[in-house]
Amino acid sequence: MKKISFLGAGSMAEAMISGLLQAQICTKEGIVATNRSNDEQLMYLHETYGINTTRNKRDFIQDADIIVLACKPKDASSGVSSICEYVQEHQLIISVMAGIPTSYITQLLGKNNPIIRVMPNTSATIGKSATAISASLHANEEHVALAHTLFTTIGVVQTVEENDLDAVTGLSGSGPAYVYYLVEAMEKAAQEIGLDHQTAKPLILQTIIGAAEMLKHSQKHPSILRKEVTSQGGTTEAGIATLQQYNYEEAMIACIKNATKRSKEMGEVYSKEK
Known part of the structure:
Protein backbone atom coordinates (compact mmCIF):
# COMPACT_ATOMS: atom_id res chain seq x y z
CA MET A 1 0.00 0.00 0.00
CA LYS A 2 1.21 3.49 -0.77
CA LYS A 3 -0.08 5.67 2.03
CA ILE A 4 -1.87 5.50 5.39
CA SER A 5 -3.12 8.75 6.90
CA PHE A 6 -3.88 9.08 10.63
CA LEU A 7 -6.40 11.66 11.80
CA GLY A 8 -5.44 11.82 15.47
CA ALA A 9 -1.94 11.22 16.79
CA GLY A 10 -2.39 9.84 20.30
CA SER A 11 -1.40 6.55 21.91
CA MET A 12 -3.51 4.32 19.67
CA ALA A 13 -2.22 5.97 16.50
CA GLU A 14 1.34 5.59 17.79
CA ALA A 15 0.77 1.91 18.62
CA MET A 16 -0.49 1.26 15.09
CA ILE A 17 2.35 3.23 13.49
CA SER A 18 4.93 1.32 15.51
CA GLY A 19 3.33 -2.04 14.66
CA LEU A 20 3.02 -1.26 10.96
CA LEU A 21 6.65 -0.23 10.67
CA GLN A 22 7.97 -3.19 12.67
CA ALA A 23 5.94 -5.58 10.51
CA GLN A 24 7.08 -3.74 7.37
CA ILE A 25 3.49 -3.38 6.21
CA CYS A 26 4.43 0.03 4.88
CA THR A 27 7.36 2.43 4.94
CA LYS A 28 7.76 5.49 7.14
CA GLU A 29 7.43 7.60 3.98
CA GLY A 30 3.99 6.06 3.45
CA ILE A 31 2.57 7.21 6.78
CA VAL A 32 1.30 10.71 7.52
CA ALA A 33 -0.37 11.99 10.68
CA THR A 34 -2.22 15.09 11.75
CA ASN A 35 -4.15 16.20 14.84
CA ARG A 36 -6.23 19.13 15.97
CA SER A 37 -3.59 21.30 17.64
CA ASN A 38 -0.80 19.35 19.37
CA ASP A 39 2.32 20.27 17.40
CA GLU A 40 4.58 18.76 20.05
CA GLN A 41 2.99 15.32 19.57
CA LEU A 42 3.35 15.52 15.81
CA MET A 43 7.01 16.45 16.18
CA TYR A 44 7.49 13.51 18.56
CA LEU A 45 6.01 11.06 16.03
CA HIS A 46 8.14 12.50 13.24
CA GLU A 47 11.35 12.33 15.24
CA THR A 48 10.64 8.89 16.73
CA TYR A 49 9.31 7.04 13.70
CA GLY A 50 10.37 9.20 10.76
CA ILE A 51 6.80 9.56 9.49
CA ASN A 52 5.40 12.64 7.80
CA THR A 53 3.16 15.10 9.63
CA THR A 54 1.11 17.96 8.25
CA ARG A 55 -1.58 20.51 9.01
CA ASN A 56 -2.68 20.67 5.36
CA LYS A 57 -5.85 18.58 5.13
CA ARG A 58 -5.65 18.27 1.34
CA ASP A 59 -2.08 16.93 1.55
CA PHE A 60 -3.17 14.68 4.40
CA ILE A 61 -5.88 12.99 2.34
CA GLN A 62 -4.35 13.06 -1.13
CA ASP A 63 -3.37 9.62 -2.46
CA ALA A 64 -4.14 7.91 0.86
CA ASP A 65 -5.11 4.26 0.49
CA ILE A 66 -6.36 4.15 4.08
CA ILE A 67 -7.58 6.92 6.37
CA VAL A 68 -7.46 5.99 10.06
CA LEU A 69 -9.82 7.95 12.30
CA ALA A 70 -7.95 7.88 15.62
CA CYS A 71 -9.28 11.06 17.19
CA LYS A 72 -11.30 11.10 20.42
CA PRO A 73 -14.98 10.15 20.06
CA LYS A 74 -16.06 13.61 21.21
CA ASP A 75 -14.10 15.06 18.28
CA ALA A 76 -15.63 12.74 15.67
CA SER A 77 -17.91 15.34 14.12
CA SER A 78 -15.35 18.14 13.88
CA GLY A 79 -12.55 15.79 12.84
CA VAL A 80 -14.39 14.02 10.03
CA SER A 81 -16.02 17.25 8.87
CA SER A 82 -12.58 18.83 8.50
CA ILE A 83 -11.53 16.26 5.87
CA CYS A 84 -14.79 15.18 4.20
CA GLU A 85 -14.47 17.50 1.20
CA TYR A 86 -11.13 15.88 0.28
CA VAL A 87 -12.11 12.23 0.87
CA GLN A 88 -12.75 10.09 -2.20
CA GLU A 89 -15.24 7.22 -2.13
CA HIS A 90 -12.70 4.53 -2.99
CA GLN A 91 -10.57 5.27 0.11
CA LEU A 92 -10.88 2.83 3.00
CA ILE A 93 -11.82 4.42 6.32
CA ILE A 94 -10.74 2.66 9.50
CA SER A 95 -12.23 4.03 12.72
CA VAL A 96 -10.82 3.33 16.17
CA MET A 97 -13.21 5.82 17.79
CA ALA A 98 -15.05 3.97 20.57
CA GLY A 99 -18.83 4.03 20.37
CA ILE A 100 -19.08 5.80 16.99
CA PRO A 101 -21.30 3.84 14.55
CA THR A 102 -20.18 3.45 10.95
CA SER A 103 -23.55 4.89 9.86
CA TYR A 104 -22.70 8.14 11.65
CA ILE A 105 -19.30 8.33 9.97
CA THR A 106 -20.98 7.78 6.58
CA GLN A 107 -23.39 10.58 7.43
CA LEU A 108 -20.53 12.93 8.31
CA LEU A 109 -18.60 12.08 5.14
CA GLY A 110 -21.60 12.37 2.86
CA LYS A 111 -20.07 9.54 0.83
CA ASN A 112 -20.41 5.74 0.71
CA ASN A 113 -16.84 4.89 1.64
CA PRO A 114 -15.99 1.40 2.87
CA ILE A 115 -15.57 1.71 6.64
CA ILE A 116 -14.06 -0.76 9.08
CA ARG A 117 -14.85 -0.05 12.73
CA VAL A 118 -12.25 -1.34 15.15
CA MET A 119 -12.14 -1.87 18.92
CA PRO A 120 -8.56 -2.42 20.11
CA ASN A 121 -7.35 -1.95 23.67
CA THR A 122 -4.42 -0.12 25.21
CA SER A 123 -2.19 -3.20 25.16
CA ALA A 124 -1.72 -2.30 21.51
CA THR A 125 1.17 -0.10 22.67
CA ILE A 126 3.22 -3.27 23.34
CA GLY A 127 1.79 -5.30 20.44
CA LYS A 128 -0.59 -7.30 22.65
CA SER A 129 -3.99 -5.83 21.85
CA ALA A 130 -7.19 -7.86 21.79
CA THR A 131 -8.86 -6.25 18.77
CA ALA A 132 -12.28 -6.73 17.20
CA ILE A 133 -13.16 -5.44 13.74
CA SER A 134 -16.46 -5.08 11.90
CA ALA A 135 -17.39 -3.97 8.40
CA SER A 136 -19.82 -1.30 7.26
CA LEU A 137 -22.42 -1.81 4.53
CA HIS A 138 -20.02 -0.67 1.81
CA ALA A 139 -16.96 -2.66 2.95
CA ASN A 140 -16.20 -6.02 1.33
CA GLU A 141 -14.12 -9.07 2.27
CA GLU A 142 -10.99 -7.51 0.80
CA HIS A 143 -11.37 -4.47 3.08
CA VAL A 144 -11.89 -6.71 6.12
CA ALA A 145 -8.82 -8.78 5.21
CA LEU A 146 -6.72 -5.63 4.89
CA ALA A 147 -7.86 -4.34 8.27
CA HIS A 148 -7.17 -7.76 9.78
CA THR A 149 -3.61 -7.64 8.41
CA LEU A 150 -3.04 -4.15 9.82
CA PHE A 151 -4.25 -4.92 13.33
CA THR A 152 -2.50 -8.27 13.52
CA THR A 153 0.67 -6.15 13.79
CA ILE A 154 -0.47 -5.01 17.25
CA GLY A 155 -2.06 -8.17 18.64
CA VAL A 156 -4.86 -10.69 18.16
CA VAL A 157 -7.81 -9.88 15.88
CA GLN A 158 -11.40 -11.17 15.78
CA THR A 159 -14.03 -10.22 13.18
CA VAL A 160 -17.50 -9.53 14.61
CA GLU A 161 -20.78 -7.93 13.62
CA GLU A 162 -20.95 -4.22 14.41
CA ASN A 163 -23.78 -4.71 16.90
CA ASP A 164 -21.41 -6.90 18.94
CA LEU A 165 -18.79 -4.18 19.31
CA ASP A 166 -20.45 -2.72 22.41
CA ALA A 167 -20.03 -6.10 24.11
CA VAL A 168 -16.41 -6.24 22.93
CA THR A 169 -15.86 -2.75 24.34
CA GLY A 170 -17.18 -3.81 27.74
CA LEU A 171 -15.21 -7.07 27.73
CA SER A 172 -11.79 -6.52 26.16
CA GLY A 173 -11.78 -2.83 25.27
CA SER A 174 -12.04 -1.86 28.93
Missing part, protein backbone atom coordinates in the same frame (compact mmCIF):
# COMPACT_ATOMS: atom_id res chain seq x y z
CA GLY A 175 -10.61 -5.18 30.08
CA PRO A 176 -7.03 -4.09 30.82
CA ALA A 177 -8.35 -1.70 33.48
CA TYR A 178 -10.06 -4.59 35.28
CA VAL A 179 -6.77 -6.47 35.43
CA TYR A 180 -4.90 -3.38 36.60
CA TYR A 181 -7.50 -2.95 39.34
CA LEU A 182 -6.92 -6.56 40.43
CA VAL A 183 -3.17 -5.94 40.59
CA GLU A 184 -3.74 -2.77 42.62
CA ALA A 185 -5.71 -4.82 45.15
CA MET A 186 -3.06 -7.56 45.24
CA GLU A 187 -0.32 -4.96 45.86
CA LYS A 188 -2.31 -3.45 48.75
CA ALA A 189 -2.90 -6.93 50.18
CA ALA A 190 0.81 -7.72 49.90
CA GLN A 191 1.63 -4.62 51.91
CA GLU A 192 -0.89 -5.54 54.60
CA ILE A 193 0.52 -9.06 54.96
CA GLY A 194 4.04 -7.73 55.33
CA LEU A 195 5.62 -7.95 51.86
CA ASP A 196 7.47 -4.92 50.54
CA HIS A 197 6.68 -3.59 47.07
CA GLN A 198 9.94 -4.70 45.45
CA THR A 199 9.36 -8.28 46.58
CA ALA A 200 5.64 -8.42 45.81
CA LYS A 201 5.40 -6.75 42.40
CA PRO A 202 7.40 -9.30 40.33
CA LEU A 203 5.59 -12.15 42.07
CA ILE A 204 2.20 -10.61 41.28
CA LEU A 205 3.07 -9.87 37.67
CA GLN A 206 4.46 -13.32 37.00
CA THR A 207 1.38 -14.86 38.61
CA ILE A 208 -0.86 -12.93 36.18
CA ILE A 209 1.37 -13.73 33.19
CA GLY A 210 1.70 -17.40 34.12
CA ALA A 211 -2.04 -17.85 34.62
CA ALA A 212 -2.73 -16.18 31.26
CA GLU A 213 -0.23 -18.48 29.52
CA MET A 214 -1.84 -21.51 31.16
CA LEU A 215 -5.24 -20.41 29.88
CA LYS A 216 -3.79 -19.82 26.42
CA HIS A 217 -2.02 -23.16 26.06
CA SER A 218 -4.23 -25.52 28.07
CA GLN A 219 -7.33 -27.18 26.65
CA LYS A 220 -8.89 -27.22 30.11
CA HIS A 221 -11.75 -24.92 31.12
CA PRO A 222 -10.77 -22.14 33.58
CA SER A 223 -12.93 -23.75 36.24
CA ILE A 224 -10.91 -26.97 35.96
CA LEU A 225 -7.60 -25.11 36.17
CA ARG A 226 -8.89 -23.28 39.24
CA LYS A 227 -9.94 -26.52 40.93
CA GLU A 228 -6.54 -28.05 40.22
CA VAL A 229 -4.94 -25.27 42.27
CA THR A 230 -7.53 -25.58 45.05
CA SER A 231 -6.76 -28.34 47.55
CA GLN A 232 -9.49 -29.24 50.03
CA GLY A 233 -8.89 -27.43 53.28
CA GLY A 234 -5.92 -25.55 51.85
CA THR A 235 -4.92 -21.93 51.42
CA THR A 236 -6.42 -21.43 47.95
CA GLU A 237 -9.77 -22.79 49.10
CA ALA A 238 -9.75 -20.27 51.92
CA GLY A 239 -8.98 -17.43 49.51
CA ILE A 240 -11.62 -18.49 46.96
CA ALA A 241 -14.21 -18.80 49.72
CA THR A 242 -13.57 -15.16 50.61
CA LEU A 243 -13.98 -14.06 46.99
CA GLN A 244 -17.28 -15.95 46.85
CA GLN A 245 -18.35 -14.33 50.10
CA TYR A 246 -17.82 -10.91 48.50
CA ASN A 247 -19.61 -11.97 45.29
CA TYR A 248 -16.49 -11.62 43.14
CA GLU A 249 -17.98 -13.42 40.14
CA GLU A 250 -21.20 -11.42 40.27
CA ALA A 251 -19.25 -8.16 40.58
CA MET A 252 -17.13 -8.94 37.50
CA ILE A 253 -20.18 -9.91 35.43
CA ALA A 254 -21.98 -6.71 36.51
CA CYS A 255 -18.85 -4.69 35.72
CA ILE A 256 -18.67 -5.95 32.13
CA LYS A 257 -22.42 -5.60 31.60
CA ASN A 258 -22.37 -2.01 32.83
CA ALA A 259 -19.42 -1.11 30.59
CA THR A 260 -21.27 -2.67 27.65
CA LYS A 261 -24.40 -0.70 28.51
CA ARG A 262 -22.42 2.54 28.59
CA SER A 263 -20.90 1.80 25.19
CA LYS A 264 -24.40 1.30 23.76
CA GLU A 265 -25.56 4.57 25.32
CA MET A 266 -22.63 6.43 23.76
CA GLY A 267 -23.38 4.95 20.35
CA GLU A 268 -27.08 5.79 20.55
CA VAL A 269 -26.25 9.48 20.91
CA TYR A 270 -24.57 9.49 17.52
CA SER A 271 -27.07 7.12 15.90
CA LYS A 272 -29.86 9.59 16.66
CA GLU A 273 -28.03 12.64 15.26
CA LYS A 274 -29.08 13.82 11.84
Whole structure:
Protein backbone atom coordinates (compact mmCIF):
# COMPACT_ATOMS: atom_id res chain seq x y z
CA MET A 1 0.00 0.00 0.00
CA LYS A 2 1.21 3.49 -0.77
CA LYS A 3 -0.08 5.67 2.03
CA ILE A 4 -1.87 5.50 5.39
CA SER A 5 -3.12 8.75 6.90
CA PHE A 6 -3.88 9.08 10.63
CA LEU A 7 -6.40 11.66 11.80
CA GLY A 8 -5.44 11.82 15.47
CA ALA A 9 -1.94 11.22 16.79
CA GLY A 10 -2.39 9.84 20.30
CA SER A 11 -1.40 6.55 21.91
CA MET A 12 -3.51 4.32 19.67
CA ALA A 13 -2.22 5.97 16.50
CA GLU A 14 1.34 5.59 17.79
CA ALA A 15 0.77 1.91 18.62
CA MET A 16 -0.49 1.26 15.09
CA ILE A 17 2.35 3.23 13.49
CA SER A 18 4.93 1.32 15.51
CA GLY A 19 3.33 -2.04 14.66
CA LEU A 20 3.02 -1.26 10.96
CA LEU A 21 6.65 -0.23 10.67
CA GLN A 22 7.97 -3.19 12.67
CA ALA A 23 5.94 -5.58 10.51
CA GLN A 24 7.08 -3.74 7.37
CA ILE A 25 3.49 -3.38 6.21
CA CYS A 26 4.43 0.03 4.88
CA THR A 27 7.36 2.43 4.94
CA LYS A 28 7.76 5.49 7.14
CA GLU A 29 7.43 7.60 3.98
CA GLY A 30 3.99 6.06 3.45
CA ILE A 31 2.57 7.21 6.78
CA VAL A 32 1.30 10.71 7.52
CA ALA A 33 -0.37 11.99 10.68
CA THR A 34 -2.22 15.09 11.75
CA ASN A 35 -4.15 16.20 14.84
CA ARG A 36 -6.23 19.13 15.97
CA SER A 37 -3.59 21.30 17.64
CA ASN A 38 -0.80 19.35 19.37
CA ASP A 39 2.32 20.27 17.40
CA GLU A 40 4.58 18.76 20.05
CA GLN A 41 2.99 15.32 19.57
CA LEU A 42 3.35 15.52 15.81
CA MET A 43 7.01 16.45 16.18
CA TYR A 44 7.49 13.51 18.56
CA LEU A 45 6.01 11.06 16.03
CA HIS A 46 8.14 12.50 13.24
CA GLU A 47 11.35 12.33 15.24
CA THR A 48 10.64 8.89 16.73
CA TYR A 49 9.31 7.04 13.70
CA GLY A 50 10.37 9.20 10.76
CA ILE A 51 6.80 9.56 9.49
CA ASN A 52 5.40 12.64 7.80
CA THR A 53 3.16 15.10 9.63
CA THR A 54 1.11 17.96 8.25
CA ARG A 55 -1.58 20.51 9.01
CA ASN A 56 -2.68 20.67 5.36
CA LYS A 57 -5.85 18.58 5.13
CA ARG A 58 -5.65 18.27 1.34
CA ASP A 59 -2.08 16.93 1.55
CA PHE A 60 -3.17 14.68 4.40
CA ILE A 61 -5.88 12.99 2.34
CA GLN A 62 -4.35 13.06 -1.13
CA ASP A 63 -3.37 9.62 -2.46
CA ALA A 64 -4.14 7.91 0.86
CA ASP A 65 -5.11 4.26 0.49
CA ILE A 66 -6.36 4.15 4.08
CA ILE A 67 -7.58 6.92 6.37
CA VAL A 68 -7.46 5.99 10.06
CA LEU A 69 -9.82 7.95 12.30
CA ALA A 70 -7.95 7.88 15.62
CA CYS A 71 -9.28 11.06 17.19
CA LYS A 72 -11.30 11.10 20.42
CA PRO A 73 -14.98 10.15 20.06
CA LYS A 74 -16.06 13.61 21.21
CA ASP A 75 -14.10 15.06 18.28
CA ALA A 76 -15.63 12.74 15.67
CA SER A 77 -17.91 15.34 14.12
CA SER A 78 -15.35 18.14 13.88
CA GLY A 79 -12.55 15.79 12.84
CA VAL A 80 -14.39 14.02 10.03
CA SER A 81 -16.02 17.25 8.87
CA SER A 82 -12.58 18.83 8.50
CA ILE A 83 -11.53 16.26 5.87
CA CYS A 84 -14.79 15.18 4.20
CA GLU A 85 -14.47 17.50 1.20
CA TYR A 86 -11.13 15.88 0.28
CA VAL A 87 -12.11 12.23 0.87
CA GLN A 88 -12.75 10.09 -2.20
CA GLU A 89 -15.24 7.22 -2.13
CA HIS A 90 -12.70 4.53 -2.99
CA GLN A 91 -10.57 5.27 0.11
CA LEU A 92 -10.88 2.83 3.00
CA ILE A 93 -11.82 4.42 6.32
CA ILE A 94 -10.74 2.66 9.50
CA SER A 95 -12.23 4.03 12.72
CA VAL A 96 -10.82 3.33 16.17
CA MET A 97 -13.21 5.82 17.79
CA ALA A 98 -15.05 3.97 20.57
CA GLY A 99 -18.83 4.03 20.37
CA ILE A 100 -19.08 5.80 16.99
CA PRO A 101 -21.30 3.84 14.55
CA THR A 102 -20.18 3.45 10.95
CA SER A 103 -23.55 4.89 9.86
CA TYR A 104 -22.70 8.14 11.65
CA ILE A 105 -19.30 8.33 9.97
CA THR A 106 -20.98 7.78 6.58
CA GLN A 107 -23.39 10.58 7.43
CA LEU A 108 -20.53 12.93 8.31
CA LEU A 109 -18.60 12.08 5.14
CA GLY A 110 -21.60 12.37 2.86
CA LYS A 111 -20.07 9.54 0.83
CA ASN A 112 -20.41 5.74 0.71
CA ASN A 113 -16.84 4.89 1.64
CA PRO A 114 -15.99 1.40 2.87
CA ILE A 115 -15.57 1.71 6.64
CA ILE A 116 -14.06 -0.76 9.08
CA ARG A 117 -14.85 -0.05 12.73
CA VAL A 118 -12.25 -1.34 15.15
CA MET A 119 -12.14 -1.87 18.92
CA PRO A 120 -8.56 -2.42 20.11
CA ASN A 121 -7.35 -1.95 23.67
CA THR A 122 -4.42 -0.12 25.21
CA SER A 123 -2.19 -3.20 25.16
CA ALA A 124 -1.72 -2.30 21.51
CA THR A 125 1.17 -0.10 22.67
CA ILE A 126 3.22 -3.27 23.34
CA GLY A 127 1.79 -5.30 20.44
CA LYS A 128 -0.59 -7.30 22.65
CA SER A 129 -3.99 -5.83 21.85
CA ALA A 130 -7.19 -7.86 21.79
CA THR A 131 -8.86 -6.25 18.77
CA ALA A 132 -12.28 -6.73 17.20
CA ILE A 133 -13.16 -5.44 13.74
CA SER A 134 -16.46 -5.08 11.90
CA ALA A 135 -17.39 -3.97 8.40
CA SER A 136 -19.82 -1.30 7.26
CA LEU A 137 -22.42 -1.81 4.53
CA HIS A 138 -20.02 -0.67 1.81
CA ALA A 139 -16.96 -2.66 2.95
CA ASN A 140 -16.20 -6.02 1.33
CA GLU A 141 -14.12 -9.07 2.27
CA GLU A 142 -10.99 -7.51 0.80
CA HIS A 143 -11.37 -4.47 3.08
CA VAL A 144 -11.89 -6.71 6.12
CA ALA A 145 -8.82 -8.78 5.21
CA LEU A 146 -6.72 -5.63 4.89
CA ALA A 147 -7.86 -4.34 8.27
CA HIS A 148 -7.17 -7.76 9.78
CA THR A 149 -3.61 -7.64 8.41
CA LEU A 150 -3.04 -4.15 9.82
CA PHE A 151 -4.25 -4.92 13.33
CA THR A 152 -2.50 -8.27 13.52
CA THR A 153 0.67 -6.15 13.79
CA ILE A 154 -0.47 -5.01 17.25
CA GLY A 155 -2.06 -8.17 18.64
CA VAL A 156 -4.86 -10.69 18.16
CA VAL A 157 -7.81 -9.88 15.88
CA GLN A 158 -11.40 -11.17 15.78
CA THR A 159 -14.03 -10.22 13.18
CA VAL A 160 -17.50 -9.53 14.61
CA GLU A 161 -20.78 -7.93 13.62
CA GLU A 162 -20.95 -4.22 14.41
CA ASN A 163 -23.78 -4.71 16.90
CA ASP A 164 -21.41 -6.90 18.94
CA LEU A 165 -18.79 -4.18 19.31
CA ASP A 166 -20.45 -2.72 22.41
CA ALA A 167 -20.03 -6.10 24.11
CA VAL A 168 -16.41 -6.24 22.93
CA THR A 169 -15.86 -2.75 24.34
CA GLY A 170 -17.18 -3.81 27.74
CA LEU A 171 -15.21 -7.07 27.73
CA SER A 172 -11.79 -6.52 26.16
CA GLY A 173 -11.78 -2.83 25.27
CA SER A 174 -12.04 -1.86 28.93
CA GLY A 175 -10.61 -5.18 30.08
CA PRO A 176 -7.03 -4.09 30.82
CA ALA A 177 -8.35 -1.70 33.48
CA TYR A 178 -10.06 -4.59 35.28
CA VAL A 179 -6.77 -6.47 35.43
CA TYR A 180 -4.90 -3.38 36.60
CA TYR A 181 -7.50 -2.95 39.34
CA LEU A 182 -6.92 -6.56 40.43
CA VAL A 183 -3.17 -5.94 40.59
CA GLU A 184 -3.74 -2.77 42.62
CA ALA A 185 -5.71 -4.82 45.15
CA MET A 186 -3.06 -7.56 45.24
CA GLU A 187 -0.32 -4.96 45.86
CA LYS A 188 -2.31 -3.45 48.75
CA ALA A 189 -2.90 -6.93 50.18
CA ALA A 190 0.81 -7.72 49.90
CA GLN A 191 1.63 -4.62 51.91
CA GLU A 192 -0.89 -5.54 54.60
CA ILE A 193 0.52 -9.06 54.96
CA GLY A 194 4.04 -7.73 55.33
CA LEU A 195 5.62 -7.95 51.86
CA ASP A 196 7.47 -4.92 50.54
CA HIS A 197 6.68 -3.59 47.07
CA GLN A 198 9.94 -4.70 45.45
CA THR A 199 9.36 -8.28 46.58
CA ALA A 200 5.64 -8.42 45.81
CA LYS A 201 5.40 -6.75 42.40
CA PRO A 202 7.40 -9.30 40.33
CA LEU A 203 5.59 -12.15 42.07
CA ILE A 204 2.20 -10.61 41.28
CA LEU A 205 3.07 -9.87 37.67
CA GLN A 206 4.46 -13.32 37.00
CA THR A 207 1.38 -14.86 38.61
CA ILE A 208 -0.86 -12.93 36.18
CA ILE A 209 1.37 -13.73 33.19
CA GLY A 210 1.70 -17.40 34.12
CA ALA A 211 -2.04 -17.85 34.62
CA ALA A 212 -2.73 -16.18 31.26
CA GLU A 213 -0.23 -18.48 29.52
CA MET A 214 -1.84 -21.51 31.16
CA LEU A 215 -5.24 -20.41 29.88
CA LYS A 216 -3.79 -19.82 26.42
CA HIS A 217 -2.02 -23.16 26.06
CA SER A 218 -4.23 -25.52 28.07
CA GLN A 219 -7.33 -27.18 26.65
CA LYS A 220 -8.89 -27.22 30.11
CA HIS A 221 -11.75 -24.92 31.12
CA PRO A 222 -10.77 -22.14 33.58
CA SER A 223 -12.93 -23.75 36.24
CA ILE A 224 -10.91 -26.97 35.96
CA LEU A 225 -7.60 -25.11 36.17
CA ARG A 226 -8.89 -23.28 39.24
CA LYS A 227 -9.94 -26.52 40.93
CA GLU A 228 -6.54 -28.05 40.22
CA VAL A 229 -4.94 -25.27 42.27
CA THR A 230 -7.53 -25.58 45.05
CA SER A 231 -6.76 -28.34 47.55
CA GLN A 232 -9.49 -29.24 50.03
CA GLY A 233 -8.89 -27.43 53.28
CA GLY A 234 -5.92 -25.55 51.85
CA THR A 235 -4.92 -21.93 51.42
CA THR A 236 -6.42 -21.43 47.95
CA GLU A 237 -9.77 -22.79 49.10
CA ALA A 238 -9.75 -20.27 51.92
CA GLY A 239 -8.98 -17.43 49.51
CA ILE A 240 -11.62 -18.49 46.96
CA ALA A 241 -14.21 -18.80 49.72
CA THR A 242 -13.57 -15.16 50.61
CA LEU A 243 -13.98 -14.06 46.99
CA GLN A 244 -17.28 -15.95 46.85
CA GLN A 245 -18.35 -14.33 50.10
CA TYR A 246 -17.82 -10.91 48.50
CA ASN A 247 -19.61 -11.97 45.29
CA TYR A 248 -16.49 -11.62 43.14
CA GLU A 249 -17.98 -13.42 40.14
CA GLU A 250 -21.20 -11.42 40.27
CA ALA A 251 -19.25 -8.16 40.58
CA MET A 252 -17.13 -8.94 37.50
CA ILE A 253 -20.18 -9.91 35.43
CA ALA A 254 -21.98 -6.71 36.51
CA CYS A 255 -18.85 -4.69 35.72
CA ILE A 256 -18.67 -5.95 32.13
CA LYS A 257 -22.42 -5.60 31.60
CA ASN A 258 -22.37 -2.01 32.83
CA ALA A 259 -19.42 -1.11 30.59
CA THR A 260 -21.27 -2.67 27.65
CA LYS A 261 -24.40 -0.70 28.51
CA ARG A 262 -22.42 2.54 28.59
CA SER A 263 -20.90 1.80 25.19
CA LYS A 264 -24.40 1.30 23.76
CA GLU A 265 -25.56 4.57 25.32
CA MET A 266 -22.63 6.43 23.76
CA GLY A 267 -23.38 4.95 20.35
CA GLU A 268 -27.08 5.79 20.55
CA VAL A 269 -26.25 9.48 20.91
CA TYR A 270 -24.57 9.49 17.52
CA SER A 271 -27.07 7.12 15.90
CA LYS A 272 -29.86 9.59 16.66
CA GLU A 273 -28.03 12.64 15.26
CA LYS A 274 -29.08 13.82 11.84
